[in-house]
Amino acid sequence: MVKVLKYSFIIAFLLLFEIFPANATHIVGGVVNYRHVSGNTYTITLRVYRDCFFGQAPFDNPAIIGVYDDNNNFVSSLSFSNPIVSAVNPPINNPCLIIPPNICVEEGRYVGSFTAPNPNMGYHLVYQRCCRNNTISNINLPVGATYNAYIPPTSVYANSNPVFNIFPPLFICVNAPLVFNHSATDPDGDSLVYELCTPFQGGDTMNPVPNPPAPPPFPNVVFQPPFTQNNPLGSTVPLAININSGVLTGTPDFTGQFVVGVCVSEYRNGVFLSQTIRDFQFNVTTCNIPTANIPSTNIDPNTQIGDFIELCEDNTTVKFNHQSSGAVSYEWHFGDPTTTADVSTLQSPTWDYPLVPGNYLVTLIAINDVGCVDTARANVIVHPLPNVSLTNDTTICPNSQIQLSASGGVKYQWSPANLFSDPKLPNPIASPGFNNGNPVKIDVFVTDVNGCTSSDSMFIDFHPLPDIDAGMDTSVCLEPNSFRDSVQLQATGGVSYTWTPLSGLNDSTVSNPIARPPTNMTYHVTGVDLNGCSASDSVLVYFLDPKLDIISVEIEEICINDSTQLVVLDQGTITSYSWSPNFMLSDPNEREPIFYPNTTTDYILTISNYCYVKDDTVEIIVHPLPLANAGNLDSVCIGDTIQLNASGGIMYSWQYSPSLSDTSIANPFAFPTDTSKYYITVTDINGCIASDSVTVLVHQLPTPNTYTDDPRKYICFGQSVILRSEGGVQYNWNFSETLTTLFGDSTIATPLDTTMYIVKVTNKHSCKVKDSVVVNVQKPITPKGDSLFDICVGLNITPTVTGGLYYQWTPSDYLSFSNIPNPIITPQASIVYRVYISNDCFRDSLDIDVKVRELPDADAGPSMSTFRGIPVTLNGSGGGDYLWTPAEDLDDPLIANPTASPLWTTTYSLRVTNEYGCVDFDSLILTVNSKDLLLVPTGFTPDGDGMNDYFGILQHLNVEKLLEFKVFNRWGEVVFEGFDMDDEWNGRYKGKDQEMGTYIFLVRYRNFDGDILVERGNVTLLR
Template sequence: MCSGTNSTTLTLSDYVGTIQDWESSTSASGPWTSLSHTGSSLAVTDLTATTYYRAIVANGVCSSDYSSIATVTVSPSTVGGTVSGATTLCASDNTDYTLSLSGHTGDVIRWERSLTGSDQWITIDETSTTLTYSDLQETSWFRAIVQSGVCEEVASSSAQIQIDAESDGGQLSGSQEVCSGTNSTTLTLSDYVGTIQDWESSTSAFGPWTSLSHAGSSLAVTDLTATTYYRAIVANGVCSSDYSSIATVTVSPSTDAGVLTGAVAVCEGTNAGTVNLTGYVGNIVRWEYSLTGKQPWAPIHQQTAALDYNDLNATTWYRAVVQSGVCEQVISNSVKITVDPPTVAGVINGTSEVCTAINSGALTLNDYVGSILKWQQSEDETTWTDLSNTTSQLNFENLTTTTFYRVQVQSGTCELAHSEGFQVIVNPLPQVIFESAEVCEGTVTSFTNTTTVGASYAWDFGDGESSTLASPRHQYKEFGVYTVKLTATSASGCVDSLSKTVKVNPIPTARFSHEDVCFGNDVDFSDLSVVAEGSIASYSWDFGDGEGSTNSNVSHRYIEDGTYEVSLNITTKKGCADNIARTVRVFPLPETAFTFKEVCHGNATQFSNDSYITSGSLTYLWDFGDGETATVVNPAHTFEASGDYFVSLKATSAEGCVTSQQQQVAVYEQPQAQFTFESICHDQEAKFINTSIGEGLSYLWDLGDGLTSEEESPTHSYQSPGLYHVTLSVVNADGCESEQTQVIRVSPLPQVNFNMDDVCLGEKVSFVNNSSISTGSVDYEWNFGDGNLSNDINPQHEYTSDGEYAVTITGTSDQGCVSSVTKVVTVYPLPEPAYSVESVCDGTPSQFVDKSSINKGTIEEYLWDFGDQTNSILANPVKQYLNHGSYDVNLRLKSDKGCVASGSGTAVVHEFPVAKFSVVNVCDGFAVKPNNESFISEGLLTYSWDFGDGEESAAESPTHLYATDGDYEITLTARSAEGCTDVYSNVVQVYATPEVSAGQDTSISKGYSVQLHGSGGVDYSWYPLDGLNNSNIPNPIATPMETTSYEVTVSDQYGCQNSDTVLVMVNDDFKIVANNVFTPDGNGQNDAWVIENVEAFGDVNVRVYDRYGSLVFQEKAYDNDWAGTYGNDILPDGTYFYVITFSESDQKYQGALTIIRNN
């Protein structure tokens, strides 16, 4: 049974007696265990191990007896186990590989294979725990089927053998021809098997090749400047990589049209010359010319670099058209052959007569051909002076004498010529002179004309008016300055003019202002006269009382009141005058007087008004000198306080004329007791300030604590804090009394104290305030001794530097009482961490050099945190970092006072470069191309290669050609920018070229075969394929129809190739062999007459005769298909005779032929 859930029944038979018990044991030899069962059958279940059973039987008094032993064999549960050895292989890999089963329970009864890993498992007749396989062409899954005894079969885990198809580089398309420079094309890889690993390019179809680090199926190629070859590298899975076919991008150099020279100017008629093209790239396609330098251009079918021209009659431009390969045609610069027409000097036209001095004119040269070289002038047409003017127009000005002009002209390279002279006549100008006088507004201005050489006149008076009189008179409507212009014209039409300014002065406006006054006051006369231009020169005042003045602004006091007529006359500096008159009034003044009697404070004072005026009425205003007023005629007034008061009476007339009188009024004083003081603290004296009011006073103080004083302002010290009632009594010389009582407070002092602990710099000092006061509250001010203050009760303070500080606490009570105390706190200095560490390469220890210091005391402890979860307590530790990088290093210091400070820095461990490369073994004659796989995560590497044959290179990915085959150790040294280096070595094999042989030259008859004998390789390839039965075996059968040289190329086990040739000469000797018996009975064997090698000769003529000489068969180009018939009739068995001839040879075959049929 299988272990676990199981059951069976054991039955005892053929026994004599009574069953006493059953027993069981795991061993046939015991020990045995009682099962306490007396039945004839025993049910057994869920056994996990093989068990033995027996029954005990006793009959009567006879001794008991044991039954035979029954065995229940228990197999352990089947465990399928695990198959190891899963891998990936290339389809071409024919190596034997083994799968192994482990961890199973039971026996392997078979192995199975599946192409899906899930179904269709195929049985493999193998029962061992290993399975060997080879030459798999499809991905397969393998498993073992295990069975333990009678337990169920269980499958093991499956192992996948992944089979990758052989790599196929595929076909590369997109070859084309492009132009150097800006170009583009796309190469596409198709029909490849595997994954594209890279693309390579080379400027030679034979290498060396450069990686392009590209893995796409298409490659965009741009901006090539040289013909370039491309191939792709394809690898499928674990299979070796394969190269694609080569695509070629042929690059034509960019067309350069070069430089065309030879531009020149020639004269129309007889001329000749050459233009030359130099520095061009490509071929000259044609020349072109144009008569405008623009389209159209006409072709000249000439391809040489020099182009001749002659006898040109018009200006002509030439250019060349150049093209390089497939590049665009490029047009060169154009050169201009300027053809100049014959010189024509032309004719001068223009101004022929001018007036002298200020004049101008323009001369124009017309109908000329060529370029103006210069103008010339002369006063006698004999001596000519050059003028710097090369335009067709000459402007002249300010001529004073008659002058002749001519022009010098030249057309290009043709001879120069002069135009005819042109005369410009110069006439004299009139001399314009006139005078006029300056006038006031409204007066006529007279003009006196003394012009010479004048024939007619034109006056412009500057106000829109004019005249043609010789000496006119003109009145201006407004004052101002006018510009007068006189223009005179001579008989010859010459004109001159003269402009002058004429002044018309404005009339002034007389005005003044004043105010009517009360008698005794001055009347102020303010001049308001104005003049539009200029200034007033004189004034004349008449005040109407026989008095006057010549000032502009005056004051005048009249000796009597009344009404007066005042006039003002003014005159400007230019003599223009005006006047004005106005009325002035002077009012009479009132007479003011009053009387009174003096009283004591508290009684009313009675005032009597004695004022009057000569005419009109009066109003009154009393001012009592205490801020009070009244407007009644005779008032009574009570003063609020004693003292002397200045009382005034003001009388005002109806015209506002005012007079006043002031007198002193006395009100006797009533004394007033009063004093001031300030509440004090217990440690202070009270100061009482007597501010009582009154004269000749005496004093008595009650100080509230049982003591008195007669001082005017006493001081007093109280024995204890508290409130005290203080009274001041005063008396004056008249016996008047007054008293005042006030309360003074004597406040207690605060009792201040504090404590604190010394600290390290950077820590806060905590101050504990132990102050108190008996009554009231206290405000505190702390002075920390470093310029900082605080009003907190229990402040904390952090000092910015170490040292000893005197700290003072000042307590101020709510009554302003102050006390203070000072103590010293010590701030210990912090150690100042500092260190240096040099950058190292990965693998080199970092040396930390301590440079820490402390102002006072000593540094007792060091703790380094190296930034990689390691630390040290040494002062100058050495640290070996496990990885490269920048590490944040922290140094923690502790002083003898327990003060701690930390400082951070960076330790740099430069990455150690990894030098690595792979290299593919090569055949002799091929360059080794190591694939540089060195790397560093940051920065650049430099390289040094030692190829093991004395040659070296510093290239990143060099190539190297060894002189001989053999094994060479290549060593690569990679160096980082920081100087860290790594060295890696690898051995490359340069395989010897295989020694190939194609065998000895031989000869055969046409149509016959010969076996070739190739040797020296593993793989063979024969060429040409014509006549070979198999071109890929060492010894193919060759049946050439003509003499052929066969080349065999062999590859050894490393893929190295070599080739050799063998010559098979074919003799055209018409050799054939005719069979003499055939059996055309339709059984498929020997049913046709065969002539060996007859198919080699298309001109063969075959004839067959019977024994009577009759022709029974004839055929040209016989094809071994005659079945012994004559037309549609079957020939009887027997002997026949054949004759075989050739149209191109005298060779002849004849013999007997037997036909035998088996039916």
């Protein structure tokens, strides 16, 4: 995530008593300027800035400026008295910053004159003073300061040094970008070069006002590491100044007080004249600005932009969230290149990105309640879907397996998952069964390293299932060489066969083996058809052996009225069965009939087939039922529980009821909500079962009515009231010292505050319930609410008062309602309200003072027009603080009369704020006309006398870019070529002075309207 801070309204109040202690005193900054008047005379201006709130020393009166010549010889002392003292109202770098009332910086401006004794000599003007503020963070021993200027020889230059245009902001915000125009104006039009430099030390506590001041060279202040001349704020993004424009930029990382030095060097025709130094203090503090934060990962250390979310191109809907703080509104820009409507003001919006892979840069702007903003950015990454490769459609045998294969990702999921050995492998074994002969669709979902998923599918078809038949069931006799001691089996439907088990078979690999099993045996045959597909069938061969036990048990036990079916050895269809006695069973001639005797009985089975005749016997024992007892009739109060008690067996099962705690024990707990019957099934040691039931009566709780005998439904503080309760036969009141008795259907209460009294009421069934009554006690009024409001005319407030039940405001002027605790007040003038606050017993009042402040009268001035390239001064009025918008092309949008240099016709809006924070607006239209102007001289004299030594473009309007600037001699040679509007010809070519005469120039340029224009002409070179 990358953050860019912007500011748009006043928001912060600095607690300077915590940041800057009371002993932070004295010198804040200074500079020396001089201006050539005439002859050898100069006007000298000394500007000294001091802390006038905590400062202990006044401005010097007089101020002593020492004068030293080029050889550092003392010349004289200049004494400047009666400084012009004015409060400094510096431009505030951050409009979200409020300068607190305990900040005071004054400028002491001394003006005098100086006449150079020797016009061929240069002179140093030196002012020294103690002391700098002791709270400065970036230098050692901040004791004093030296401010000086150098006047080059008057006979050669008659110079005036540059004057800085604006005093720097006293306060800047930590972690917020700083952009300040620290440029200067040179009266002579000399070229200026800016740089950061180290300020000088000066007077100390032993000699606070040196007289005369010490000569150059001057000792520099010593920066305390990690602070340096080129990083005086110790920031990751250091303070820097543009060498050409003087614009100061940087982002401070630390709060504190820092000394900064800025030097401007002036050059005339490439010759260095002098350097002017100004030092000042930056107070870096924490500002109350919002923080925009989009949670991100993989943050780029250079751009500080990370990834908010990674998506796949089949689902590009993003639900945005953020972790911003201090904001009340938000503006999202989703970075969708397919539309210009990709914005939202919702706190957590949703956006559908195009189904196209790529990176989308989303921007969040967080705005606080006064308009200050912070910006965060993050990436939304849309990945392409993986390219899936899958096994082709195929045909297999029913119930066989096949290995499938897929590629294109790092994770796989096959479906249906139950058909695979491992559905998460890229090459699993599939077992699709037969699916009634219908093709099976196989899907595979492939996920790549980005978490994106694609799918593909294929079909598995089946060969027909072979119709394998093992033949009809058959039998053999026990005795060898008997009527039927073996049998030939016959399988059909395949081209090859395999029989199992091998016991009793002469050949297990033919379709018709001979079988003589040692007992009843089922033979299985597996046949394979021409497709290589297999199927199985079976045939049962009965082994007719009279020595075998025909009935599986000798004794069978049942309960009376029950039935049973015995397991009898199957001897095939060639065997007949006969049971005796032939009653109390379903069919005496059936192999396994149903038996239901009511007494213990022996049954004999006679079986007969072509191998033998045999009898077998079974005894069926009949047990009586248990004596089930669910218990006697009982009762319970609704909401209570009762324990049931059943008997007569070893296992119990109650019919399900949600009011039973456990249906599988003899004595569960019951909690019925109405009279209920519970059914129990009892099982004895023989497994015989009987049932019973029990009824539980449920009595209702009493329905009490508890109340007071006071019809007002309240009492006043200090009064008593009778409490009454009814609906039962017995009453018990919860203990309270405010009750006269705790027993009976009535009692007297004298509560000190609103109180709930609880009584337990019992009815004739001994069922109990609690009831309550609340005694409302109205106490004396304690009014609460703010008593002073300060608003701008035309606005409204909603004060809130509390402490009572009823409210009456007087007077009722400007009120939305006069009988509510929080009316809306829209006053047109200051007013004092009295609010009467009461309940049914007591009354009090509260006065509220509403002061209404007038709006400022904003005046942006009349609309104007200009030519492109000619600055215009706007003239606003009407208040203390100004804000012009748009701020582009303005030298300072925070002053009443900024200079505007727009390229196009612009509407400027002025926002004026007075000392009460009240705001008014006005606007004007600055019409920009297009006028093409290019002025060049008709001649020049490059003789080195400093007058008219160069040929170039003197003035221009509406020029966006110089395309060509050439000078030709009479033979057509290019003797000069310029690339910038400031480039000039010195009359030389190839290092030699050119002869006098007429030369041709050509200038080709593009204006701001996009037109290409050409200027041609002659220029005369004279010597």
